Amino acid sequence: MKRNILITGGAGFIGSHVVRLFVNKYPDYRIVNLDKLTYAGNLANLKDIEDKPNYEFVRADIVDIDEMRRIMREYQIDGVIHLAAESHVDRSIKDPFTFARTNVMGTLSLLQAAREYWESLPKKFDGKRFYHISTDEVYGALELTAPEGIESPFTTTASSAEHHHAYGEEFFVETTKYNPHSPYSASKASSDHFVRAYHDTYGMPAIVTNCSNNYGPYQFPEKLIPLFINNIRHRKPLPVYGKGENVRDWLFVEDHARAIDLIFHEGKDAETYNIGGFNEWKNIDIIRVIIRTVDRLLGNPEGYSDELITYVTDRAGHDLRYAIDSRKLQRELGWEPSLQFEEGIERTVRWYLDNQEWMDNITSGDYERYYDEMYKNR
Numbered sequence: 001m002k003r004n005i006l007i008t009g010g011a012g013f014i015g016s017h018v019v020r021l022f023v024n025k026y027p028d029y030r031i032v033n034l035d036k037l038t039y040a041g042n043l044a045n046l047k048d049i050e051d052k053p054n055y056e057f058v059r060a061d062i063v064d065i066d067e068m069r070r071i072m073r074e075y076q077i078d079g080v081i082h083l084a085a086e087s088h089v090d091r092s093i094k095d096p097f098t099f100a101r102t103n104v105m106g107t108l109s110l111l112q113a114a115r116e117y118w119e120s121l122p123k124k125f126d127g128k129r130f131y132h133i134s135t136d137e138v139y140g141a142l143e144l145t146a147p148e149g150i151e152s153p154f155t156t157t158a159s160s161a162e163h164h165h166a167y168g169e170e171f172f173v174e175t176t177k178y179n180p181h182s183p184y185s186a187s188k189a190s191s192d193h194f195v196r197a198y199h200d201t202y203g204m205p206a207i208v209t210n211c212s213n214n215y216g217p218y219q220f221p222e223k224l225i226p227l228f229i230n231n232i233r234h235r236k237p238l239p240v241y242g243k244g245e246n247v248r249d250w251l252f253v254e255d256h257a258r259a260i261d262l263i264f265h266e267g268k269d270a271e272t273y274n275i276g277g278f279n280e281w282k283n284i285d286i287i288r289v290i291i292r293t294v295d296r297l298l299g300n301p302e303g304y305s306d307e308l309i310t311y312v313t314d315r316a317g318h319d320l321r322y323a324i325d326s327r328k329l330q331r332e333l334g335w336e337p338s339l340q341f342e343e344g345i346e347r348t349v350r351w352y353l354d355n356q357e358w359m360d361n362i363t364s365g366d367y368e369r370y371y372d373e374m375y376k377n378r
């Protein structure tokens with residue numbers, strides 16, 4: 001079937017994996033990648049597919065509603081997968097307004113432009129879909145009731161045998177009350193509410209998914225995993241916030257992209273699906289795995305880079321634990337993570353070490369200045 005799909009934020013980390021998957025898997029679809037190319041957007045992430053006949057790139061700002069109206073009409077868009085956002089918590093603490101602008105006003109502009117275009121068609125919303133990608137951070141933070149970890153109550157075929165544990169009995173489910181703490185998560189929560197309001201008020205066929213922390217190739221090196229891999233390579237300090245006790249639930253980015261594909265095609269309108277890996281790690285433990293893996297792959301003796309660990313002032317409002325219960329998605333659509341964590345982290349570290357040019361291109365110049373500024377007080 002021919003379809004015109006608009007993917008926003010396709011030059012970013014997760015978006016580039018989604019664009020690649022759709023362009024390769026659906027030759028009959030026209031995939032329009034809409035991205036403003038902020039500091040986080042990088043067309044080098046899509047080099048391998050940029051010449052494909054079913055792929056087009058449009059540089060635009062989602063806040064610009066007239067431009068969104070024009071794009072919806074010009075490309076006759078019938079499905080939107082919305083990933084464009086400001087995504088880094090530390091930046092949101094320094095500059096909350098940019099997050100409100102892009103994440104709230106940008107999402108609203110896109111919703112309104114899609115609504116106006118689809119309502120103008122003879123069949124209106126029939127066959128249309130607005131899919132909004134959100135985060136587990138909107139649910140707030142969970143208690144860490146089992147500091148040493150307990151056996152996880154869940155099983156998936158991909159869960160790591162070694163680290164198949166949880167740090168508490170509570171998990172985020174689709175009905176967990178929103179309780180965001182950072183300007184980033186507050187802006188994402190607000191955008192989620194607008195999407196649901198457009199469904200309830202105007203009948204917009206909409207889906208929201210809330211995913212846990214992603215890792216994998218092409219992630220901007222301000223985020224924990226690529227930052228630390230790069231710092232180890234350059235023998236720079238590894239800034240661990242607080243005591244390194246915070247817990248995150250890590251999912252390989254290609255598994256997230258597979259879930260997005262499945263939900264876009266088979267999910268039910270007005271539904272929410274949680275996506276996660278049942279793969280909880282304390283920051284300090286995952287940092288030790290990264291150090292061990294990088295040192296091994298670089299041929300350094302074991303323990304060589306441990307001395308780079310530097311405990312720094314904690315992130316303000318730092319959420320203690322995120323843990324997603326993704327059994328609804330497993331039950332209703334048959335999705336589960338495909339990759340053992342050990343394999344995913346090995347592939348990830350190898351990718352960054354093998355693609356040093358990609359890393360060097362974005363860690364020079366402006367980024368270096370930003371990074372120094374961000375960390376000079378820590």
Ligand code: NAD
Binds near residue numbers: 213
């Ligand atoms: P990212 O920061 O790597 O990429 C964001 C992309 O959006 C960039 O290409 C950027 O240029 C683009 N963009 C930013 N502002 C824009 C604007 N005003 N107009 C058009 N494009 C704009 O982010 P990511 O980590 O790939 O996250 C993608 C989405 O997934 C976000 O909505 C994020 O909230 C959500 N999410 C991320 C994670 C994660 O672990 N990274 C987990 C769950 C959900």
Ligand code: DAU
Binds near residue numbers: 087222244
């Ligand atoms: O949970 C999903 C979210 O995951 C997404 O919505 C966000 O877009 C994404 O950025 C990510 O948010 P986190 O804040 O969890 O990711 P980050 O990589 O910034 O940090 C992961 C953990 O590591 C967190 O507890 C903070 C800590 N950290 C991070 C950095 C960058 C450090 O200790 N030191 C660091 O230098």
